[in-house]
Amino acid sequence: MIVTVTNPPTSELPVLRKVVRSSTIDLIVDQIRNAIYSGSLKPGQSINEVRTAELLEVSRPSLREALQRLISEGVMTHAPGRGVHVRRMRTADIDDVYAVREAIESQAVKLVVRGGNSTARISRALRELERAIEENVARTIGDADLNFHHSIVACSGSARLTDLMKVSMVHTRLLSLSDKRGYEVRCDVLDSHRNLAEAVAAGDEPRSLAIVARVMAEAASRLHGTVDDFDGQVVKGTDAETPADDQWLRLREQAH
Structure with a gap:
């Protein structure tokens, strides 16, 4: 048990x-x-x-x-x-992780649009992201952001894509947690995410795919730390965001 x-x-x-x-x-x-x-x-x-x-x-x-x-x-x-x-994760992993993310989410978009699937879950996830950004807590924003992308895959109805996304989300989080600058997330993603939600709901496949590609490219650019390519706003995580009652704390303490 x-x-x-x-x-x-x-x-x-x-x-x-x-x-x-x-x-x-x-x-x-x-x-x-x-x-x-x-x-x-x-x-x-x-x-x-x-x-x-x-x-x-x-x-x-x-x-x-x-x-x-x-x-x-x-x-x-x-x-x-x-x-x-x-x-x-290392710098060499960034492009590969986001290439996989783009492949999964692009295929999910196609299934949602071509199948005329409900996008209510995407709308709910977008509202959660809006609330998270208002709270301005890095981990909450990061969770809501990934949950938004997961909602697109979930709406596809594909169990296999969902399984792939589950692992890909962990890879994405590991990229952020492995960043030498510390855990930080973008807080200026609402416009792109709203546009993506609207495009998917409208059944506009080309526009949806273009937005997915742009979001993935911008996320990879930020993690690469290429100043010329990225000027978005970020929120840094703090130690205070770690739950005090975390059962895994015992393992971390014993490891030292």
């Missing part, structure tokens, strides 16, 4: 909130993914097999199988003699 967090971190992959889980391995993978997404498990942090199995109240063989899945997803890394670590 996996420990349930009484007050889970704000940052949680939206796709995991209502998923019907079929196995202990799935549960472990979801718990660890959420811990990485929330920043509870940080890039470069080692995963102590014994302590983590005790924390989640699972067997070590089950934990090993879950870690292997996360390694195959590129969320974790394994080095002989060094064990398993949360992956630390």
Whole structure:
């Protein structure tokens, strides 16, 4: 049985909130993914097999199988003699991660538009992003931004695209958490996101795809730190955004 967090971190992959889980391995993978997404498990942090199995109240063989899945997803890394670590993203990963994001979201847009699917979920996610930007908290904005993009994929109705997006969202968060400047997010994305929501709702596929491509290019440019290419507004994260009751804190403390 996996420990349930009484007050889970704000940052949680939206796709995991209502998923019907079929196995202990799935549960472990979801718990660890959420811990990485929330920043509870940080890039470069080692995963102590014994302590983590005790924390989640699972067997070590089950934990090993879950870690292997996360390694195959590129969320974790394994080095002989060094064990398993949360992956630390590098500059070379930026363009690849956003190329995958663009491919997933572009295909989702096509399915939504061509299928005439409801875009109500996208509208709700846009309103959540508007509220998050008003609050001006980096992690809240980052969560709402990624949730908006996830909503587009969710509206496609494709379970496979949704699974790919779930992993891609963790990769995106790892890019931000691995940034040497610290965790920061754009707070001037409303216009582009409103335009994207409107284009998808109107069934304008070419315009929707063009906006997706531009949003991905701008996000990659910011992470690359190319001053000439990016002049957007950002909000930096703070240590105060880390939940005080985080169950993973024990692992971080024991690692020191």
